[in-house]
Amino acid sequence: MPELPEVETTRRGIEPYLLGHRVERVVVRDPRLRWPIPAELPDTLRGQCIEAVERRAKYLLLRTRAGTAILHLGMSGSLRVLPAQTPAERHDHVDIVLDSGLTLRLRDPRRFGAVLWTGEDPLRHPLLAKLGPEPLTDAFDGERIYRLSRGRRGPVKNFIMDNHVVVGLGNIYANEALFRARIHPSRAAGRIARERYAKLAETAKTVLTEAIAAGGTTLRDFTREDGNPGYFRIELKVYGHAGEPCPECGATIRQTVIGQRSSYYCPHCQR
DNA sequence: AGTGCGGCCTGTCCGC
DNA sequence: TGCGGACAGGCCGCAC
Known part of the structure:
Protein backbone atom coordinates (compact mmCIF):
# COMPACT_ATOMS: atom_id res chain seq x y z
CA MET A 1 0.00 0.00 0.00
CA LYS A 130 -6.37 18.23 12.59
CA LEU A 131 -3.41 16.34 11.24
CA GLY A 132 -0.17 16.33 13.17
CA PRO A 133 3.10 17.64 11.73
CA GLU A 134 4.89 16.28 8.71
CA PRO A 135 7.49 13.77 9.89
CA LEU A 136 10.31 15.28 7.86
CA THR A 137 9.99 18.78 9.26
CA ASP A 138 11.40 20.31 12.43
CA ALA A 139 7.87 20.42 13.84
CA PHE A 140 8.24 16.71 14.44
CA ASP A 141 10.80 15.97 17.10
CA GLY A 142 11.34 13.90 20.22
CA GLU A 143 10.22 16.66 22.52
CA ARG A 144 6.82 16.92 20.86
CA ILE A 145 6.03 13.22 20.99
CA TYR A 146 7.42 12.95 24.49
CA ARG A 147 5.04 15.65 25.67
CA LEU A 148 2.04 14.24 23.84
CA SER A 149 2.75 10.76 25.12
CA ARG A 150 2.48 11.62 28.80
CA GLY A 151 -0.46 9.84 30.34
CA ARG A 152 -0.98 7.64 27.30
CA ARG A 153 -1.36 4.06 28.31
CA GLY A 154 -1.77 2.48 24.89
CA PRO A 155 1.07 0.88 22.95
CA VAL A 156 3.69 3.25 21.53
CA LYS A 157 3.14 1.74 18.11
CA ASN A 158 -0.49 2.87 18.07
CA PHE A 159 0.59 6.21 19.43
CA ILE A 160 3.07 7.01 16.67
CA MET A 161 0.63 5.80 14.03
CA ASP A 162 -1.93 8.29 15.32
CA ASN A 163 -2.28 11.02 12.69
CA HIS A 164 -2.76 13.65 15.37
CA VAL A 165 0.70 12.90 16.74
CA VAL A 166 2.57 12.75 13.44
CA VAL A 167 1.44 11.89 9.94
CA GLY A 168 2.87 9.46 7.47
CA LEU A 169 4.03 6.70 9.78
CA GLY A 170 2.09 3.74 8.44
CA ASN A 171 2.38 0.21 9.69
CA ILE A 172 5.57 -0.70 7.82
CA TYR A 173 7.59 2.35 8.80
CA ALA A 174 6.28 2.39 12.36
CA ASN A 175 7.65 -1.12 12.78
CA GLU A 176 10.98 -0.18 11.24
CA ALA A 177 11.38 3.05 13.20
CA LEU A 178 10.66 1.29 16.49
CA PHE A 179 13.17 -1.43 15.68
CA ARG A 180 15.87 1.09 14.91
CA ALA A 181 15.09 2.96 18.12
CA ARG A 182 15.13 -0.34 20.05
CA ILE A 183 11.69 0.33 21.50
CA HIS A 184 9.26 -2.52 22.01
CA PRO A 185 6.09 -1.80 19.99
CA SER A 186 3.68 -2.71 22.76
CA ARG A 187 5.36 -0.63 25.46
CA ALA A 188 2.98 1.96 26.93
CA ALA A 189 3.58 5.28 25.17
CA GLY A 190 3.50 7.21 28.44
CA ARG A 191 6.27 5.10 29.93
CA ILE A 192 9.04 5.90 27.53
CA ALA A 193 11.75 8.38 28.43
CA ARG A 194 12.42 11.66 26.64
CA GLU A 195 15.78 10.51 25.20
CA ARG A 196 14.19 7.41 23.74
CA TYR A 197 11.59 9.53 21.97
CA ALA A 198 14.37 11.70 20.61
CA LYS A 199 15.90 8.56 19.17
CA LEU A 200 12.54 7.45 17.78
CA ALA A 201 11.92 10.75 16.02
CA GLU A 202 15.38 10.43 14.52
CA THR A 203 14.93 6.85 13.30
CA ALA A 204 11.50 7.69 11.88
CA LYS A 205 13.00 10.52 9.86
CA THR A 206 15.86 8.34 8.70
CA VAL A 207 13.75 5.42 7.54
CA LEU A 208 11.32 7.68 5.68
CA THR A 209 14.15 9.63 4.08
CA GLU A 210 15.82 6.42 2.95
CA ALA A 211 12.56 5.16 1.49
CA ILE A 212 11.95 8.39 -0.41
CA ALA A 213 15.52 8.25 -1.72
CA ALA A 214 14.93 4.66 -2.83
CA GLY A 215 11.77 5.84 -4.55
CA GLY A 216 13.81 8.45 -6.36
CA THR A 217 16.45 6.03 -7.56
CA THR A 218 13.95 3.41 -8.63
CA LEU A 219 11.61 6.07 -9.89
CA ARG A 220 9.12 4.53 -12.21
CA ASP A 221 8.29 6.26 -15.40
CA PHE A 222 4.86 7.60 -14.64
CA THR A 223 4.05 7.89 -18.32
CA ARG A 224 4.46 4.20 -18.98
CA GLU A 225 1.76 1.62 -18.95
CA ASP A 226 3.79 -0.54 -16.60
CA GLY A 227 4.78 2.33 -14.37
CA ASN A 228 2.85 0.81 -11.58
CA PRO A 229 3.68 2.00 -8.08
CA GLY A 230 4.59 -0.76 -5.69
CA TYR A 231 6.65 -1.23 -2.63
CA PHE A 232 10.03 0.34 -2.65
CA ARG A 233 12.81 -2.08 -2.27
CA ILE A 234 14.30 -0.52 0.78
CA GLU A 235 15.70 -2.97 3.17
CA LEU A 236 13.09 -3.66 5.79
CA LYS A 237 14.78 -5.08 8.85
CA VAL A 238 11.82 -6.51 10.72
CA TYR A 239 8.62 -5.96 8.77
CA GLY A 240 7.61 -9.21 7.09
CA HIS A 241 10.56 -11.07 8.61
CA ALA A 242 8.84 -13.10 11.33
CA GLY A 243 10.81 -16.22 12.19
CA GLU A 244 14.02 -14.88 10.67
CA PRO A 245 17.09 -13.81 12.65
CA CYS A 246 17.35 -10.22 13.81
CA PRO A 247 19.99 -8.43 11.69
CA GLU A 248 21.43 -6.92 14.87
CA CYS A 249 21.55 -9.80 17.36
CA GLY A 250 20.35 -12.94 15.63
CA ALA A 251 17.35 -13.50 17.90
CA THR A 252 14.20 -14.62 16.13
CA ILE A 253 11.96 -11.83 14.89
CA ARG A 254 8.46 -12.11 16.27
CA GLN A 255 5.13 -11.18 14.85
CA THR A 256 2.16 -10.17 16.92
CA VAL A 257 -0.97 -8.10 16.55
CA ILE A 258 -1.10 -4.68 18.17
CA GLY A 259 -4.13 -2.51 17.61
CA GLN A 260 -5.37 -4.92 14.94
CA ARG A 261 -2.18 -4.45 12.98
CA SER A 262 0.61 -6.86 12.26
CA SER A 263 3.64 -5.93 14.28
CA TYR A 264 7.18 -7.23 13.93
CA TYR A 265 9.93 -6.81 16.47
CA CYS A 266 13.05 -8.29 17.94
CA PRO A 267 12.30 -9.50 21.48
CA HIS A 268 15.95 -9.10 22.42
CA CYS A 269 16.82 -5.68 20.97
CA GLN A 270 13.53 -3.94 21.63
CA ARG A 271 12.46 -3.16 25.15
C1' DA B 1 -9.99 12.82 26.11
C1' DG B 2 -8.16 8.55 25.25
C1' DT B 3 -8.84 4.07 23.59
C1' DG B 4 -10.75 0.25 21.03
C1' DC B 5 -12.81 -1.50 17.20
C1' DG B 6 -16.19 -2.07 13.14
C1' DG B 7 -16.44 -1.25 8.52
C1' DC B 8 -15.23 -0.24 3.96
C1' DC B 9 -13.03 -3.37 -0.39
C1' DT B 10 -10.79 -6.96 -3.47
C1' DG B 11 -6.61 -9.66 -4.72
C1' DT B 12 -3.92 -13.26 -2.95
C1' DC B 13 -2.93 -17.19 -0.56
C1' DC B 14 -3.99 -21.33 2.11
C1' DG B 15 -6.21 -25.63 3.20
C1' DC B 16 -9.49 -28.91 2.08
C1' DT C 1 -8.83 -27.97 -9.86
C1' DG C 2 -12.23 -25.38 -7.46
C1' DC C 3 -13.79 -22.98 -3.67
C1' DG C 4 -14.55 -20.89 0.76
C1' DG C 5 -12.37 -18.31 4.12
C1' DA C 6 -8.67 -15.72 6.27
C1' DC C 7 -5.83 -11.96 5.69
C1' DA C 8 -3.89 -7.51 4.42
C1' DG C 9 -4.28 -2.56 5.42
C1' DG C 10 -5.51 3.44 6.07
C1' DC C 11 -8.23 5.71 8.62
C1' DC C 12 -12.82 7.52 9.63
C1' DG C 13 -16.31 7.54 12.91
C1' DC C 14 -18.69 5.62 16.55
C1' DA C 15 -19.08 3.61 21.32
C1' DC C 16 -17.44 3.33 25.78
Whole structure:
Protein backbone atom coordinates (compact mmCIF):
# COMPACT_ATOMS: atom_id res chain seq x y z
CA MET A 1 0.00 0.00 0.00
CA PRO A 2 1.22 3.48 -0.61
CA GLU A 3 2.87 4.86 2.47
CA LEU A 4 4.19 8.38 2.70
CA PRO A 5 7.36 7.74 0.67
CA GLU A 6 5.33 6.22 -2.16
CA VAL A 7 2.90 9.13 -2.10
CA GLU A 8 5.75 11.63 -2.18
CA THR A 9 7.39 9.78 -5.07
CA THR A 10 4.07 9.75 -6.88
CA ARG A 11 3.79 13.49 -6.32
CA ARG A 12 7.22 14.08 -7.79
CA GLY A 13 6.46 11.73 -10.64
CA ILE A 14 3.21 13.33 -11.76
CA GLU A 15 4.04 16.95 -11.00
CA PRO A 16 5.92 17.72 -14.24
CA TYR A 17 2.99 16.51 -16.34
CA LEU A 18 0.38 18.50 -14.44
CA LEU A 19 1.96 21.80 -13.57
CA GLY A 20 0.67 24.63 -15.73
CA HIS A 21 -1.63 22.36 -17.71
CA ARG A 22 -5.33 22.88 -18.18
CA VAL A 23 -7.87 20.19 -17.41
CA GLU A 24 -9.67 19.29 -20.62
CA ARG A 25 -12.20 17.00 -18.97
CA VAL A 26 -12.65 14.63 -16.08
CA VAL A 27 -13.95 11.11 -16.56
CA VAL A 28 -15.41 9.35 -13.55
CA ARG A 29 -16.07 5.72 -14.38
CA ASP A 30 -16.86 4.68 -10.85
CA PRO A 31 -17.51 7.29 -8.15
CA ARG A 32 -17.67 4.71 -5.35
CA LEU A 33 -14.45 5.31 -3.49
CA ARG A 34 -14.13 5.69 0.26
CA TRP A 35 -16.48 8.61 -0.13
CA PRO A 36 -18.40 9.14 -3.34
CA ILE A 37 -16.58 11.36 -5.78
CA PRO A 38 -18.54 14.65 -5.78
CA ALA A 39 -20.87 14.68 -8.74
CA GLU A 40 -19.95 18.25 -9.58
CA LEU A 41 -16.20 17.60 -9.63
CA PRO A 42 -15.87 17.07 -13.40
CA ASP A 43 -17.65 20.33 -14.21
CA THR A 44 -15.82 22.26 -11.53
CA LEU A 45 -12.38 21.03 -12.51
CA ARG A 46 -12.82 21.33 -16.25
CA GLY A 47 -10.99 24.27 -17.73
CA GLN A 48 -8.94 24.83 -14.61
CA CYS A 49 -5.19 25.16 -14.72
CA ILE A 50 -3.20 23.09 -12.25
CA GLU A 51 -1.06 25.54 -10.36
CA ALA A 52 0.53 23.29 -7.76
CA VAL A 53 0.89 19.62 -6.91
CA GLU A 54 1.37 19.30 -3.18
CA ARG A 55 1.30 16.63 -0.52
CA ARG A 56 0.00 16.83 3.03
CA ALA A 57 0.36 13.58 4.95
CA LYS A 58 -0.76 10.98 2.42
CA TYR A 59 -3.11 13.35 0.65
CA LEU A 60 -2.19 14.78 -2.73
CA LEU A 61 -3.44 18.27 -3.48
CA LEU A 62 -4.00 19.49 -7.02
CA ARG A 63 -4.42 23.21 -6.67
CA THR A 64 -6.31 25.32 -9.15
CA ARG A 65 -7.68 28.82 -9.07
CA ALA A 66 -11.19 27.55 -8.42
CA GLY A 67 -10.24 25.15 -5.68
CA THR A 68 -8.28 22.06 -4.88
CA ALA A 69 -8.73 18.40 -5.73
CA ILE A 70 -7.79 16.23 -2.75
CA LEU A 71 -6.64 12.72 -3.63
CA HIS A 72 -5.87 9.82 -1.37
CA LEU A 73 -4.54 6.50 -2.65
CA GLY A 74 -5.92 4.44 0.22
CA MET A 75 -4.34 1.03 0.25
CA SER A 76 -4.30 0.03 -3.36
CA GLY A 77 -4.46 3.28 -5.28
CA SER A 78 -1.99 4.34 -7.93
CA LEU A 79 -1.64 7.23 -10.34
CA ARG A 80 -0.13 7.13 -13.78
CA VAL A 81 0.20 9.55 -16.64
CA LEU A 82 -0.88 8.06 -19.96
CA PRO A 83 -1.98 9.14 -23.42
CA ALA A 84 -5.64 10.01 -22.97
CA GLN A 85 -6.76 7.47 -25.53
CA THR A 86 -5.19 4.56 -23.66
CA PRO A 87 -8.04 2.15 -22.97
CA ALA A 88 -9.08 2.08 -19.34
CA GLU A 89 -8.75 -1.21 -17.57
CA ARG A 90 -10.51 -2.74 -14.64
CA HIS A 91 -10.32 -0.52 -11.54
CA ASP A 92 -9.31 2.58 -13.52
CA HIS A 93 -11.91 4.77 -11.86
CA VAL A 94 -10.95 8.34 -12.75
CA ASP A 95 -9.20 10.21 -15.54
CA ILE A 96 -8.14 13.82 -15.31
CA VAL A 97 -7.51 14.58 -18.96
CA LEU A 98 -5.07 17.39 -19.67
CA ASP A 99 -4.62 19.76 -22.58
CA SER A 100 -1.36 17.97 -23.38
CA GLY A 101 -3.22 14.89 -24.56
CA LEU A 102 -2.11 13.03 -21.47
CA THR A 103 -4.35 11.89 -18.69
CA LEU A 104 -3.79 11.41 -14.99
CA ARG A 105 -5.39 8.05 -14.33
CA LEU A 106 -6.38 6.75 -10.91
CA ARG A 107 -6.52 3.01 -10.41
CA ASP A 108 -7.73 1.68 -7.07
CA PRO A 109 -8.86 -1.95 -6.89
CA ARG A 110 -9.94 -1.84 -3.26
CA ARG A 111 -11.45 1.62 -3.50
CA PHE A 112 -10.20 2.78 -0.12
CA GLY A 113 -8.90 5.89 -1.79
CA ALA A 114 -10.64 9.20 -2.28
CA VAL A 115 -11.07 12.05 -4.73
CA LEU A 116 -12.57 15.12 -3.15
CA TRP A 117 -12.91 18.77 -3.94
CA THR A 118 -12.78 21.92 -1.90
CA GLY A 119 -13.16 25.53 -2.87
CA GLU A 120 -11.52 26.68 0.33
CA ASP A 121 -8.11 26.29 1.88
CA PRO A 122 -7.55 22.52 1.62
CA LEU A 123 -5.49 22.55 4.82
CA ARG A 124 -8.68 23.59 6.60
CA HIS A 125 -10.63 20.71 5.13
CA PRO A 126 -12.03 18.49 7.92
CA LEU A 127 -9.83 15.61 6.81
CA LEU A 128 -6.65 17.66 6.92
CA ALA A 129 -7.27 20.31 9.55
CA LYS A 130 -6.37 18.23 12.59
CA LEU A 131 -3.41 16.34 11.24
CA GLY A 132 -0.17 16.33 13.17
CA PRO A 133 3.10 17.64 11.73
CA GLU A 134 4.89 16.28 8.71
CA PRO A 135 7.49 13.77 9.89
CA LEU A 136 10.31 15.28 7.86
CA THR A 137 9.99 18.78 9.26
CA ASP A 138 11.40 20.31 12.43
CA ALA A 139 7.87 20.42 13.84
CA PHE A 140 8.24 16.71 14.44
CA ASP A 141 10.80 15.97 17.10
CA GLY A 142 11.34 13.90 20.22
CA GLU A 143 10.22 16.66 22.52
CA ARG A 144 6.82 16.92 20.86
CA ILE A 145 6.03 13.22 20.99
CA TYR A 146 7.42 12.95 24.49
CA ARG A 147 5.04 15.65 25.67
CA LEU A 148 2.04 14.24 23.84
CA SER A 149 2.75 10.76 25.12
CA ARG A 150 2.48 11.62 28.80
CA GLY A 151 -0.46 9.84 30.34
CA ARG A 152 -0.98 7.64 27.30
CA ARG A 153 -1.36 4.06 28.31
CA GLY A 154 -1.77 2.48 24.89
CA PRO A 155 1.07 0.88 22.95
CA VAL A 156 3.69 3.25 21.53
CA LYS A 157 3.14 1.74 18.11
CA ASN A 158 -0.49 2.87 18.07
CA PHE A 159 0.59 6.21 19.43
CA ILE A 160 3.07 7.01 16.67
CA MET A 161 0.63 5.80 14.03
CA ASP A 162 -1.93 8.29 15.32
CA ASN A 163 -2.28 11.02 12.69
CA HIS A 164 -2.76 13.65 15.37
CA VAL A 165 0.70 12.90 16.74
CA VAL A 166 2.57 12.75 13.44
CA VAL A 167 1.44 11.89 9.94
CA GLY A 168 2.87 9.46 7.47
CA LEU A 169 4.03 6.70 9.78
CA GLY A 170 2.09 3.74 8.44
CA ASN A 171 2.38 0.21 9.69
CA ILE A 172 5.57 -0.70 7.82
CA TYR A 173 7.59 2.35 8.80
CA ALA A 174 6.28 2.39 12.36
CA ASN A 175 7.65 -1.12 12.78
CA GLU A 176 10.98 -0.18 11.24
CA ALA A 177 11.38 3.05 13.20
CA LEU A 178 10.66 1.29 16.49
CA PHE A 179 13.17 -1.43 15.68
CA ARG A 180 15.87 1.09 14.91
CA ALA A 181 15.09 2.96 18.12
CA ARG A 182 15.13 -0.34 20.05
CA ILE A 183 11.69 0.33 21.50
CA HIS A 184 9.26 -2.52 22.01
CA PRO A 185 6.09 -1.80 19.99
CA SER A 186 3.68 -2.71 22.76
CA ARG A 187 5.36 -0.63 25.46
CA ALA A 188 2.98 1.96 26.93
CA ALA A 189 3.58 5.28 25.17
CA GLY A 190 3.50 7.21 28.44
CA ARG A 191 6.27 5.10 29.93
CA ILE A 192 9.04 5.90 27.53
CA ALA A 193 11.75 8.38 28.43
CA ARG A 194 12.42 11.66 26.64
CA GLU A 195 15.78 10.51 25.20
CA ARG A 196 14.19 7.41 23.74
CA TYR A 197 11.59 9.53 21.97
CA ALA A 198 14.37 11.70 20.61
CA LYS A 199 15.90 8.56 19.17
CA LEU A 200 12.54 7.45 17.78
CA ALA A 201 11.92 10.75 16.02
CA GLU A 202 15.38 10.43 14.52
CA THR A 203 14.93 6.85 13.30
CA ALA A 204 11.50 7.69 11.88
CA LYS A 205 13.00 10.52 9.86
CA THR A 206 15.86 8.34 8.70
CA VAL A 207 13.75 5.42 7.54
CA LEU A 208 11.32 7.68 5.68
CA THR A 209 14.15 9.63 4.08
CA GLU A 210 15.82 6.42 2.95
CA ALA A 211 12.56 5.16 1.49
CA ILE A 212 11.95 8.39 -0.41
CA ALA A 213 15.52 8.25 -1.72
CA ALA A 214 14.93 4.66 -2.83
CA GLY A 215 11.77 5.84 -4.55
CA GLY A 216 13.81 8.45 -6.36
CA THR A 217 16.45 6.03 -7.56
CA THR A 218 13.95 3.41 -8.63
CA LEU A 219 11.61 6.07 -9.89
CA ARG A 220 9.12 4.53 -12.21
CA ASP A 221 8.29 6.26 -15.40
CA PHE A 222 4.86 7.60 -14.64
CA THR A 223 4.05 7.89 -18.32
CA ARG A 224 4.46 4.20 -18.98
CA GLU A 225 1.76 1.62 -18.95
CA ASP A 226 3.79 -0.54 -16.60
CA GLY A 227 4.78 2.33 -14.37
CA ASN A 228 2.85 0.81 -11.58
CA PRO A 229 3.68 2.00 -8.08
CA GLY A 230 4.59 -0.76 -5.69
CA TYR A 231 6.65 -1.23 -2.63
CA PHE A 232 10.03 0.34 -2.65
CA ARG A 233 12.81 -2.08 -2.27
CA ILE A 234 14.30 -0.52 0.78
CA GLU A 235 15.70 -2.97 3.17
CA LEU A 236 13.09 -3.66 5.79
CA LYS A 237 14.78 -5.08 8.85
CA VAL A 238 11.82 -6.51 10.72
CA TYR A 239 8.62 -5.96 8.77
CA GLY A 240 7.61 -9.21 7.09
CA HIS A 241 10.56 -11.07 8.61
CA ALA A 242 8.84 -13.10 11.33
CA GLY A 243 10.81 -16.22 12.19
CA GLU A 244 14.02 -14.88 10.67
CA PRO A 245 17.09 -13.81 12.65
CA CYS A 246 17.35 -10.22 13.81
CA PRO A 247 19.99 -8.43 11.69
CA GLU A 248 21.43 -6.92 14.87
CA CYS A 249 21.55 -9.80 17.36
CA GLY A 250 20.35 -12.94 15.63
CA ALA A 251 17.35 -13.50 17.90
CA THR A 252 14.20 -14.62 16.13
CA ILE A 253 11.96 -11.83 14.89
CA ARG A 254 8.46 -12.11 16.27
CA GLN A 255 5.13 -11.18 14.85
CA THR A 256 2.16 -10.17 16.92
CA VAL A 257 -0.97 -8.10 16.55
CA ILE A 258 -1.10 -4.68 18.17
CA GLY A 259 -4.13 -2.51 17.61
CA GLN A 260 -5.37 -4.92 14.94
CA ARG A 261 -2.18 -4.45 12.98
CA SER A 262 0.61 -6.86 12.26
CA SER A 263 3.64 -5.93 14.28
CA TYR A 264 7.18 -7.23 13.93
CA TYR A 265 9.93 -6.81 16.47
CA CYS A 266 13.05 -8.29 17.94
CA PRO A 267 12.30 -9.50 21.48
CA HIS A 268 15.95 -9.10 22.42
CA CYS A 269 16.82 -5.68 20.97
CA GLN A 270 13.53 -3.94 21.63
CA ARG A 271 12.46 -3.16 25.15
C1' DA B 1 -9.99 12.82 26.11
C1' DG B 2 -8.16 8.55 25.25
C1' DT B 3 -8.84 4.07 23.59
C1' DG B 4 -10.75 0.25 21.03
C1' DC B 5 -12.81 -1.50 17.20
C1' DG B 6 -16.19 -2.07 13.14
C1' DG B 7 -16.44 -1.25 8.52
C1' DC B 8 -15.23 -0.24 3.96
C1' DC B 9 -13.03 -3.37 -0.39
C1' DT B 10 -10.79 -6.96 -3.47
C1' DG B 11 -6.61 -9.66 -4.72
C1' DT B 12 -3.92 -13.26 -2.95
C1' DC B 13 -2.93 -17.19 -0.56
C1' DC B 14 -3.99 -21.33 2.11
C1' DG B 15 -6.21 -25.63 3.20
C1' DC B 16 -9.49 -28.91 2.08
C1' DT C 1 -8.83 -27.97 -9.86
C1' DG C 2 -12.23 -25.38 -7.46
C1' DC C 3 -13.79 -22.98 -3.67
C1' DG C 4 -14.55 -20.89 0.76
C1' DG C 5 -12.37 -18.31 4.12
C1' DA C 6 -8.67 -15.72 6.27
C1' DC C 7 -5.83 -11.96 5.69
C1' DA C 8 -3.89 -7.51 4.42
C1' DG C 9 -4.28 -2.56 5.42
C1' DG C 10 -5.51 3.44 6.07
C1' DC C 11 -8.23 5.71 8.62
C1' DC C 12 -12.82 7.52 9.63
C1' DG C 13 -16.31 7.54 12.91
C1' DC C 14 -18.69 5.62 16.55
C1' DA C 15 -19.08 3.61 21.32
C1' DC C 16 -17.44 3.33 25.78
